[in-house]
Amino acid sequence: MSAKTDSSHSDAEASNSPVLARKPRFALFLATAAGLGYLPKAPGAWGSLAGIAIYALTQIYFPLDVIRSVRVGSAGRALWIPWTAVPIAILIAVVGVWASGRVARFLNNDDPQIAVIDEVSGQHLTYLLSLTLLNWKYLLLGFILFRVFDIWKPFPARQAESLPGGWGIMTDDWIAAIYAAIGLWIARFAGL
Numbered sequence: 001m002s003a004k005t006d007s008s009h010s011d012a013e014a015s016n017s018p019v020l021a022r023k024p025r026f027a028l029f030l031a032t033a034a035g036l037g038y039l040p041k042a043p044g045a046w047g048s049l050a051g052i053a054i055y056a057l058t059q060i061y062f063p064l065d066v067i068r069s070v071r072v073g074s075a076g077r078a079l080w081i082p083w084t085a086v087p088i089a090i091l092i093a094v095v096g097v098w099a100s101g102r103v104a105r106f107l108n109n110d111d112p113q114i115a116v117i118d119e120v121s122g123q124h125l126t127y128l129l130s131l132t133l134l135n136w137k138y139l140l141l142g143f144i145l146f147r148v149f150d151i152w153k154p155f156p157a158r159q160a161e162s163l164p165g166g167w168g169i170m171t172d173d174w175i176a177a178i179y180a181a182i183g184l185w186i187a188r189f190a191g192l
Contacts, residue, residue, distance in 0.1 A: 028106075032117075037114035044150065056134060096121045
């Protein structure tokens with residue numbers, strides 16, 4: 001091989017290298033939940049805490065318990081869900097699929113540890129599905145349950161990881177959120 005051939009071969013490899021590709025800064029910002037994914041210890045837990053913060057802010061500005069106190073009962077909850085919590089959950093989910101997919105392609109990693117938008121989405125969804133009020137006991141229990149199911153990945157969460165791109169990154173956390181929400185409902189019915 002001549003020096004010229006060697007040079008063109010290495011240039012072709014460099015252009016395909018994810019390190020030398022254009023860095024998707026906005027996708028990284030979103031996928032890492034504004035940089036939380038870069039924290040060295042337990043980035044997934046920090047992502048979950050961001051999900052709690054988003055849900056808490058939703059409750060502060062659009063409280064579910066105020067709607068309940070108006071005595072509209074389930075009709076009030078039915079209005080609260082589509083007008084506040086569901087649009088936020090959908091926005092986080094759509095942004096998460098796009099951003100985590102871009103970051104995964106850029107880093108050439110199916111599920112990069114720095115992408116924690118899936119934990120943000122899953123934790124938020126845990127509280128949404130269980131209609132959790134701003135009660136520190138339920139918020140803490142929801143955090144613990146979600147983290148356990150996210151790490152354990154019961155069926156079909158582990159299988160969902162094989163979905164392509166951002167779908168695989170996000171879907172397993174949505175399944176963990178469903179399990180955690182069921183746990184919260186059980187805790188509530190048990191009087192905890």
